[in-house]
Amino acid sequence: MKANYVIIGAGISGCSIAYNLAKKGVKDIVVLDKSYLTSGSTGRCGAGIRQQWGTKMNCLLAKGSIEFFEKAKDTLEYEGDIEFKQEGYLIISTTFEEDEQFEKNVELQQSLGIPARKISKEEAKEIVPHLNTQIIKGATFCPTDGHLNPFRMTDAYYRAAKRLGVKFYFNEEVKDIMVHENKIEKVISSNLEIYTNHVVNAAGGYAKEIGDMAGVDIPVYAENHQILVTEPIEKIQSPMVMSFSKNIYCQQVPHGSFIMGRSDPSVAHNHCIESSWQFLDEMAKTVCEVLPLVGKLRVVRQWGGSYTMSPDRQPIIGDTEALEGFYLACGFSGHGFMFAPMTGLLLSEIMLKEPSTIDISDLHISRFKNKQVFTYEKSVV
């Protein structure tokens, strides 16, 4: 078979890219996934949406995406509820240095029109009464951050893309990408051979392997991040509570459960998505310190998923110098879900050589060329 564009990966990024291309009138778009819709990182993510970042690029991607989410149900004509709840992110600082850094972050965020603000301990306690203020110096709060259901949101993109003629193939693992004289010829998957000159790598945790098939070296790796969810209770917490120094994010989702996660600094770089008892131990200790009341709840489930880390913890979005027609949307470093609307919009603009809504030349893969040291996004759990 033939296709104009082959998109690898039916997570939120792949679906958003497919939708944006189709909406601009592109025909013959095929999306391949080695498993099912949202089976990878999207369906395993923490479901948080925030604009409070430490780099300008991340702030802009997040802000544009939130503006899309606010209208997504109508724009995508989705019948279901995407469970978008804008009740904020409360990010707490626990050291003097962190508090100073937050001062700078908020300044940057405000300069870009993001309604984040620095707040006192007391104000933080008012927003989240069960917060342990003894351990905190201060906090920042952005009321338009929040929660979004990853399954529903991806489904909304998927259905909208399908209505516009995009073809999806599931359980279809890409095995090879054939290249001739610096041009893509075809994509070979489990059961299909698709002749195409354009491939989008939105393969999440497997983006590096897909790059290797096309002969393009992408400096990303996957690492396991774990999450747990508690039994549901009546609503007691509105915003996501997050701390980089305490290594935790925790929010109560509309259903009433608390979802929380933290990073393991010694985690191996691989495709492992197991859950461990060590995570459960450490997560329990952390949440008991930061949000003691939540410690009384029973855990109903835990799981793991991949962050795909780039050297500067910012996404790689754009074309590649090494191979004509090969496009990248990867290396989101744990935040691909919340950036997806902008990922789809901006990459489709690049692919169709349209003027960019915002300049994302800084997200091009060429930024890593001959570079050893990076200033990277620090506002990451």
Next chain:
Amino acid sequence: MSKYSLIKVKYMIKKDLVIIGGGPAGLCAAKMVAEANQSCMLIDRNQILGGQLIKQTHMFFGSEKQYAKTRGIDIAEKLVEDVKKYSDLIDIWEDTTVVGLYQDKVVTVLKNERYVKIQAKAIIIATGASEKVLAFENNDLPGIYGAGAVQTLMNVYGVKPGHKIVMVGSGNIGLIVSYQLMQAGVNVLSIIEASPKIGGYKVHASKVRRLGVNIETSCTIKKAIGHENVKKIETIKLDENWKEIEGTEKEYEVDAVCIAVGLTPLTNLLSMIGCQMKYVSELGGLVPIINENHETSIENIYVCGDASGIEEASSAIVEGYLAGLHACKKLGKFHPKNDELMNEYHQQLTNLRNGPFGEKIRIGLKKQGVCKDVS
């Protein structure tokens, strides 16, 4: 190794072998292991060992080797007695719920409200089954029970579940529980069965029919009616394609409904640790892929009894013996009569699965990847 493991290991109980589930399969595995002079920990979430046997007051069929002509409750007593003889080798943790099973073979449990971790070298999973449920309107009204719950109420606690009851399902459990309900003085209005023929043994069906209970085939429950508890149910006939035939609705005034539509393996722990699973409808649903040593796709993780596919308690007993023998053999402890027993038990399983009633099991086991112990 992650930095956490270094700090936490000292709070970890170490065991060579952990058996999860103290029903017939788990008890028999423990017995074999102890006979081979291998220590183990036997964990069960109930206060009394014996699994489902403790609520089975009827006599078993089949071979005397698996306690035929003995009541389930007496079999349980016998099996528990066997295990308690080895108190030096078998560490029994009753009233303890396993809440997690991790790839490094750490079993996490809740015991007396405390969270405890146990590091095992090998694990035998004998968690049994859970009852299947039916989807119909108001299926969550009080008064609607699974057959297991009815047996527990009547046979363990001596409580009648209701006065006027309809049984949904005519497998052996549906038939036996109907008979027991009648013995307890409950009015069984009807036994309904969705398939065109009765599922259980003829001898059980005849017994309830002689007492005047109608078994209506090609019929299912459509909805339950009631507010605080079930007052009425509506049944409907099914055609040869299992489609409802309009106009055949029938109402029964009831105060209880018993759903006996089969069991499904309780495989949550197997899934959690990452065993390869396969859907085999003949075995009751999602089952682990196993080799002929009852070992799953993860080395030293064994499974036996209903957790590896729904069969009779007699098969669970023999599978338990075999899983126990294989597990301790791999840990380096040979049962003094290992070879003799292995042959004997394999033969027993083959016999149990023989004949027309074993056909479904034989098909299922072939799909599951085990061709041994079926002729």
